[in-house]
Amino acid sequence: MSDFAGMEDMLQDFLTEASDLLSNVDNKLVDLEKTPDDKNLLNEIFRGFHTIKGGAGFLNATEMVKICHRTENLFDKLRNGQMELDASIMDVIMAATGIVREMFAELSQARQPSPADPAVLSAIEGLLSGQAAPAPAAASAQVMPPTSPAAAVLTAAGVSGEPDWNALYKGLLGENAAQSVAAGLVASAAIAAPAAASSAPPAITSPAAAALAPAPAARPATKTAAAPAAAAKDTTIRVDTARLDQVLNLSGEIGLVKNRLTSIRTSMMQGKLDSDTIKQLDETVSQLDLLVGDLQSAAMKTRMQPIGRLFQKYPRLARDLARQLGKDVELVLIGEETEIDKTMIEDLNDPLVHLIRNAVDHGVDSPEERKAAGKPLKSLINLSAEQIGDSIVIEIVDDGRGIRADVIRQKSVEKGLIDAETANTLDDRQSWQLIFLPGFSTKEQISDVSGRGVGMDVVKTNIMKLNGRIDISSVVGKGSVFRITLPLTLAILPVLMVRLGEQPFAVPLSMVREIIPIRAGDVQQVSGKATMVVREEVLPIRTLASLIGWQEMSVPSFGILITSGETTFIMAVDSFIGQSDVVIKSLQDIKPKGIAGATLTGDGSIVLVLDMEVLLTMPTQETRATLFA
Amino acid sequence: MSTDDANADDLEALFDSIAGTNFTPPAPEPAPVSVPAAVTASGDLFSQLGQVTRQLHDALRDIGHDKIGQLQAQADKARNAISEVKQLQDALDSGSGKLSGKWQQLMDGKLSVEEFKGLVGETRAYLQDVPLKTKSANSQLAEASALDSALLKKLADSILQIEVKLVQALAANAPEAAKKAAGDVSSNANPDQIKTALSSLGF
Amino acid sequence: MPDKNMKFLVVDDFSTMRRIIRNLLKELGFTNVEEAEDGVAALNKLQSGRFEFVVTDWNMPNMTGLELLKNIRQDPMIKDLPVLLVTAEAKRENIVAAAQSGANGYIVKPFTATTLEEKLNRIFEKLGL
Structure with missing residues (x-):
């Protein structure tokens, strides 16, 4: 059952516009990490949350209003200088935008968002009230004089005035607890591991951020549920009114030409076949030809969208992944204004996500490798789009370790994808293309971050479905270039x-x-x-x-x-x-x-x-x- | 957060009061109030003063409702005290929510002994913190209510003073007969005495 | 009873919000509605077209709703235009600022057609429409 009966249009509008806005916020956040004092950025992010909150209010999405409101307050303090941005605050904010995005996914299934992870909410609350959450260790040191009878009994078994925690624990949970303790430990270790990894570059220090650590694992259910929703295609399109006007104008003009043709036809049917009439007919048809050509291109333009709408989601993706892997990576966007057929934008997302993850995960070298190679510690990945003639060229360029053609050839032979004889005849260019063969993966295991189990072969298949092609070039030690060439539009x-x-x-x-x-x-x-x-x-x-x-x-x-x-x-x-x-x-x-x-x-x-x-x-x-x- | 939950009607009234007074809409200059050409005759002055004083007196009766006015700053102070208390309460609230969540985790067998130990410490710290927070809240509230009543008293007193002065002025200009009937109005007359005096003066 | 053909300008940087307000106005029978995406665009439109009512969001880039309001009140050609400010919070300081700058009314998000109608009617009454 939809929670939004009668509001579907509004919901769709909101999702389209607010998702763009949130991607924009995500990007600004990545920028903000570099320039934490930029008042303009703080203001714009504040306004982003504020606007999303306003729209969510009309949809009665109270949970979304709540988290946007708190986050907005946080930015209010930041922009007014009442609080200073640090890594731990940044983590809380990033978690908050993550939650809002998950809520969008729920909304897109016409469901009211479920409450935000309380850990994130209370982390924000803690930051807002300016008081650090009570530090457990310090507190327990001072509050444990064994005065109560129960404590006295328990202390008897304990060491040096400390209660016997194991006994207490068992007392509360029963003797069978031992088993669940073990299970609990395993579970918490599993949660702790990715959290610790993600905190690697700027160490998380504040208790607020610590409270947050399990957050990514806390909502797995919604995440998996959200995936199919994201796959559902958006059937609406936003068109610049000027472009639509142009289409209407041209249709009007064509209408006029049609009238003229009709009248010429009438004269001709009446036997008027003199050279003047023929000339008129010729002129009118040429005019029609011109107008229809214009109409075709104007109609096409209504389907064109700046590729930036797609690109803007990626800096955050690259940043999060890089942090998780303990790398310092900046994704630089170039040519975001390049326009591309809207239907292609959607189909490009999966391949691009995969290629960017691939660049961060495999392409970019580790900090140690970079140091040894005398490269700057921070890696740059350029994601660019450019229209060249009738094609759109998208490039993902990293400054990482490069791809060794001989290794690729060897792996392909080992995996039985090609025979050794064929391998010997391949030049570097042809060898790199082997990456796109089904069943190829340079790593023994598909790493967790490359996600979804999608291989490079699927990337290539998806690009080819768009009548495009993908090429690789690489220089060992310097980096790799993945170049996607696409037609301007699929319709023509x-x-x-x-x-x-x-x-x-x-x-x-x-x-x-x-x-x-x-x-x-x-x-x-x-x-x-x-x-x-x-x-x-x-x-x-x-x-x-x-x-x-x-x-x-x-x-x-x-x-x-x-x-x-x-x-x-x-x-x-x-x-x-x-x-x-x-x-x-x-x-x-x-x-x-x-x-x-x-x-x-x-x-x-x-x-x-x-x-x-x-x-x-x-x-x-x-x-x-x-x-x- | 702090002032969001202010009553919508109050805000509407506040908006109207400011929109009506402080902002002079760029409408044509208001026509001057028609005042009798010369207020030389003591009779005119007398009757005007009388009406004003009557209005003032009536207004005073409604003073219980109309509490903002010029002493808004003090009212704001009271409000701030309340919002601070609310913050304290919220902090207590979120603290207890957090703890009870963790206890639930414990009872579900999801905490290790080490984590359980931490939880007991946090809970004790929280329990110790509660009386400190409520104490602070209580004193804030006491201050707020003191402020509220002090404010009202001050307002009422100052208006009574104006009334007294006006009645005294009236009596001084009243016809002899009325003057006698009204008797002397002392500077610390109470509202009842003023009412009687006004009636005797014919208002 | 105000003319239902009264020309409105709805100002908001979030197009979804403009559409929501436009739809609510439509529910109330006001169909002559144009849109502007921020204060600057709004001011341009107001100065060149015959608008009779402005509904504007507060928090916008380039020129906020409050600045737009002040600009309207300073322009002799459009200074008498009724302005309804849309705000996300019922904050005292916001309400006071709106009133002092000459807003004819304010409305807190989210709102229903009924609330909008009440707010509009209050303004119409005050203006004797």
């Missing part, structure tokens, strides 16, 4: 139209390097394969006909240089039509192998769009003889 695909016999096919333009004529004299037979030398590179020739399992019908006259991942080859076709932007429609019930979908040409005929990644896996063997048979 620039293709090259080619022909096999009379049938047109479309090849994604992003894979086409160039078009070359195939002349019998240029084709050579190298180790049983038909090849051609293009700019001093020996490339195999594969015919489209054999790739899709057609009978060779004629001697191919054109070759299209196709690059996919690390493979480059020449695909032989009969002729080519030209470049075009198409909207792909997926095929509903039939799924022919190697076909990504279909689209319509201007004259209404159906064109199949080729899925090159799949086609490449088809075993074919073109010899010079079969080509020119």
Whole structure:
């Protein structure tokens, strides 16, 4: 049952906007660690909590109002100089934002948030009241004169005036307690371990922070429950009104052109076919062409969102993970304003989270290694986005230990992913790509922090689903670069139209390097394969006909240089039509192998769009003889 | 936290009182109150003074409700005392919540002997702390209530003084007959005496 | 009875909040509502459009609601505009500051359509609308 019947829209609005706001707060917090006295930052964070609280109030989310209110008060004191920020206060604040985020997850399932972890609340309370929680050790030292009869009895068994704690404990819990003591100890040790790890860099000192330590473990139930909610897709989109206005304006103009066309048609139907009318028709159609083009790009722009919306979640992620691992890492964001298709933003999250975790966990070297290598102790990871032509390029660049290609090759052979012979033929670039093979992991065990059990192969699959690709380059000792190249949008695909016999096919333009004529004299037979030398590179020739399992019908006259991942080859076709932007429609019930979908040409005929990644896996063997048979 | 829970109606009244007085809306200048051209005749002065004094007297009767006014600073002090007490209470409250949570953990078998030992220490410290905190709370409350009544007395006294002075002024300007009926109004007259004097003067 | 077609300006940096207030006003029959995302934007709109009522949040970047209020009261063209301040806390000092700066009313978040109606009606009454 929804706790928000009748308020779904408001809830959705709130979640979208408040989540952004919280990510922003998280980022500011990471900045604040560097400049704890920045009054502007303090003010902005204060306002963030204040705003979230205001919205939560309208949703009757009292628990969220409560924790935001307390945290806001804390920032009020900080910005007024009544309190000074230190590592322990920072931990409390970070825990509070973590709780608010979990509450968002609960809200997104239309449930009222459950109460915040009391340990965090009382830690905030303690900081607000300015009094440290009573230190247990000191207190017990002074309060234990064994005066009461019960204590006297118990002391008899104890040592030097101390009560016999074991006896007391058993007295309270019964003889069977011994077993649960052990269990309790194990449990508390398990909780203590990650807490201790996370506190490594700035040591937690204050009792408030100590009270907080078990917090991460305290809400496991909600955390797992939250995961599927986060996976649920947000079906709404926020569009800049100016962009929407542009779409409306263009639609209006197209309406006018349509009216003009209708009137021209009427004249023509009445037999008015003079050159003036034809000229008018021509002008009007060109105008329509222009306007529709504009409308298409304007409509597309409504789907574009700054990638910063996605990026802003990551500095906090990197910081938390780095602290947990005892590393000092700063994630620097570059090009947050770069716009990208909204549907891609969501699908990019998982791969990026994985790559960032990977960079912090495996990429960045340990403080000891950095010291030994003479590097600055703090590692920088740059996360950048840039539009280059029709592509968006996202890079994750670390200054860590780099990836040793020979180690990758060796591991791949050990794991039986490739054979030793193949391994020897691979250059560094090809070796790095092995990381993306299913079943590859350089560590013996998937470390806890890389989480979710998602491997790099899934990262690659996800990127490829977006018609993108991922490349690695690395210099041992200096760092690694993971580069993701994506099309600007998924809705429109620039293709090259080619022909096999009379049938047109479309090849994604992003894979086409160039078009070359195939002349019998240029084709050579190298180790049983038909090849051609293009700019001093020996490339195999594969015919489209054999790739899709057609009978060779004629001697191919054109070759299209196709690059996919690390493979480059020449695909032989009969002729080519030209470049075009198409909207792909997926095929509903039939799924022919190697076909990504279909689209319509201007004259209404159906064109199949080729899925090159799949086609490449088809075993074919073109010899010079079969080509020119 | 401290003042959030102030009564909404009180705040509304406070808002209205300030919005009405301190801020002069940029409306056209208020028309001057029409005062008789010359208040030379003692009769005019007499009747005006009389009405004012009657109003004042009536207002005094309502003084029990109307407690803010110019002595707001002192009222705030009282309020602060109360909020401090509330903080003390909250601290006690959260302390007991925390402890009872830990005891529950103990009873569930989730604490080690060492942790249990710590818990007993914390609990004792807490119990010792309670009387200290309540004592402090009590004295704060006593101070607050003293402040409240002191404030009211001061307010009532000063208004009574004004009344007395006005009645004396009235009597001095009253027609002879009325003057006699009213008799002498002493500087420490009580409200009843003022009421009688006003009636005798015809108000 | 005030004109239901009265033109409102709702000022808040949080668009969800603007939408909430807009919806509440709609429930009360006021549909002529525009929005601004902070005091600066609001002041620009107010100076160029014929607005008849301002509902503004207090805590905003660039220009707070209180500063907006003061600016309104100093501008001869719009100084008589009724202003309802929205605040997150019923704090005495806030209420006093609002009243002293010339607010026509204040309302504490969260509120219902009924509360908003009461607050609006009080202001309409005082202004003789």
